Amino acid sequence: MKTIYRVLIGKPGLDGHDRGAKFIARALRDAGFEVIYTGIRRTPDEIASSAIQEDVAAVGLSSMSGAHLRLFPAVVDSLKRAGAEDIPVLGGGIIPEEDKQLLKQGGITSIFTPGTPVDTIIHAFTEACSKQHQSRR
Amino acid sequence: MEISSLLKRLHQGDARAVARAISLVEDQGQSGPDIMAGLDPKRLETSLVVGITGPPGAGKSTLTASIVKALRNEKTRVGIIAVDPSSPLTGGALLGDRIRMMEHTLDPDVVVRSMATRGRLGGLCAAAGAAVRILAASGCRLVLIETVGIGQSEMDIATLADITMMVLAPGFGDDIQAMKAGILEVVDLLVVNKADQPGAQKLLLDLGREATSSGRVLQTVAREDQGIIRLLDAIFALEQQLRQDNTLQIRRQQARQREALDWTLELLKPFLRQQINSSPTANNDPGEIARQLAGRIIAEHG
Ligand SMILES: Nc1nc2c(ncn2[C@@H]2O[C@H](COP(=O)(O)OP(=O)(O)OP(=O)(O)O)[C@@H](O)[C@H]2O)c(=O)[nH]1
Ligand SMILES: [Mg+2]
Numbered sequence: 001m002k003t004i005y006r007v008l009i010g011k012p013g014l015d016g017h018d019r020g021a022k023f024i025a026r027a028l029r030d031a032g033f034e035v036i037y038t039g040i041r042r043t044p045d046e047i048a049s050s051a052i053q054e055d056v057a058a059v060g061l062s063s064m065s066g067a068h069l070r071l072f073p074a075v076v077d078s079l080k081r082a083g084a085e086d087i088p089v090l091g092g093g094i095i096p097e098e099d100k101q102l103l104k105q106g107g108i109t110s111i112f113t114p115g116t117p118v119d120t121i122i123h124a125f126t127e128a129c130s131k132q133h134q135s136r137r
Numbered sequence: 138m139e140i141s142s143l144l145k146r147l148h149q150g151d152a153r154a155v156a157r158a159i160s161l162v163e164d165q166g167q168s169g170p171d172i173m174a175g176l177d178p179k180r181l182e183t184s185l186v187v188g189i190t191g192p193p194g195a196g197k198s199t200l201t202a203s204i205v206k207a208l209r210n211e212k213t214r215v216g217i218i219a220v221d222p223s224s225p226l227t228g229g230a231l232l233g234d235r236i237r238m239m240e241h242t243l244d245p246d247v248v249v250r251s252m253a254t255r256g257r258l259g260g261l262c263a264a265a266g267a268a269v270r271i272l273a274a275s276g277c278r279l280v281l282i283e284t285v286g287i288g289q290s291e292m293d294i295a296t297l298a299d300i301t302m303m304v305l306a307p308g309f310g311d312d313i314q315a316m317k318a319g320i321l322e323v324v325d326l327l328v329v330n331k332a333d334q335p336g337a338q339k340l341l342l343d344l345g346r347e348a349t350s351s352g353r354v355l356q357t358v359a360r361e362d363q364g365i366i367r368l369l370d371a372i373f374a375l376e377q378q379l380r381q382d383n384t385l386q387i388r389r390q391q392a393r394q395r396e397a398l399d400w401t402l403e404l405l406k407p408f409l410r411q412q413i414n415s416s417p418t419a420n421n422d423p424g425e426i427a428r429q430l431a432g433r434i435i436a437e438h439g
Contacts, residue, residue: 004255034253037233037236055160
């Protein structure tokens with residue numbers, strides 16, 4: 001039986017532009033994922049706590065506000081504090097080239113920008129989920 | 138994770154253990170049966186399962202959040218299972234009920250689990266029954282299950298829950314016009330939500346005097362937390378009655394039998410598919426193919 005991957009798509013921070021997040025949520029659904037969507041303006045702790053309760057295999061974050069440098073790693077930290085550092089965090093949005101390295105250092109495993117093809121994003125989620133599921137055994 | 142330590146943490150209410158246990162059962166992992174067998178029967182017995190159904194947008198999730206808020210004022214630990222359909226084409230699902238319950242996200246005694254139907258007919262996923270019991274064992278006094286639907290198949294929820302309620306709202310009158318008289322035959326409570334909206338009185342009138350004076354029809358404004366205490370009183374009064382006259386035990390027994398039937402059919406599917414695909418196609422009538430196959434199986438094992 002094929003494993004169905006569960007992922008959470010969340011938008012930390014104050015900006016209300018959720019078109020990108022919703023687009024990715026629907027694309028992942030259409031690729032066979034179960035997508036838990038938590039809506040806009042969530043705190044990093046709320047996202048981490050939801051991810052744990054839903055037992056997702058990966059978390060995808062979207063930010064259009066420029067606060068990603070603070071907010072994305074904050075989700076990683078919150079997961080770590082809750083003992084769930086095995087859940088990978090991926091991030092997308094308007095992210096300048098020079099921020100990518102910093103986000104990687106902050107624990108974000110994949111970073112997408114408006115130019116990233118959807119297939120690349122889905123592939124990255126599939127890989128991340130597959131790896132997370134292996135760690136469950 | 139060792140099953141014994143998973144079970145220990147689950148009974149302590151540990152969020153990760155609870156969530157993982159549900160996944161292991163949902164994904165039909167090998168440890169599923171051991172997890173289910175290890176749940177504290179006392180907690181299963183004392184918990185109450187409430188099914189919340191109704192048409193899309195009637196306010197089920199908002200009402201659930203409002204009920205949760207009232208229960209948390211009393212320090213009651215509560216579990217919520219929100220079920221949404223899987224896409225029949227891709228198997229994927231978009232699960233968004235959580236959005237309305239985010240205010241409780243950081244409360245460790247509010248456990249929310251979104252589930253997809255994963256191809257099962259009717260409103261409930263095959264694993265929802267197991268998830269309910271895991272939440273109960275983790276210490277949830279109440280477990281609420283939200284599913285979309287007003288048709289018959291969605292009434293699956295009635296067999297899984299101890300108490301069922303249907304949420305209606307003004308503007309959904311046409312949908313329920315045909316069945317309104319019968320609603321109280323299949324659910325215990327009928328909630329007219331959005332009572333702040335113009336059509337609410339008309340909806341109550343449509344339901345008829347007999348229904349509205351039965352004590353089983355309640356009005357709420359979920360978005361403003363109005364009518365919730367009354368609704369909870371009605372739920373707990375009904376619980377007491379169902380426990381006293383043994384109806385609760387009977388309902389649970391029927392639920393188990395129904396779930397067992399569902400699981401059996403689920404487990405038989407690959408075998409049946411293989412039988413159908415490999416049998417000579419002398420007959421083109423699907424009904425006849427099915428009758429012959431079922432007949433053969435029954436003759437062999439019946
Ligand atoms: N006016 C009014 N609006 C309400 C009330 N309760 C809920 N709503 C609104 O109704 C809309 C739908 O509410 P939900 O709680 O998402 O409804 P639902 O039945 O869970 O919807 P689905 O899960 O999509 O089937 C939201 O915009 C709510 O804010 C109420 O009592 N009064
Ligand atoms: Mg809902």
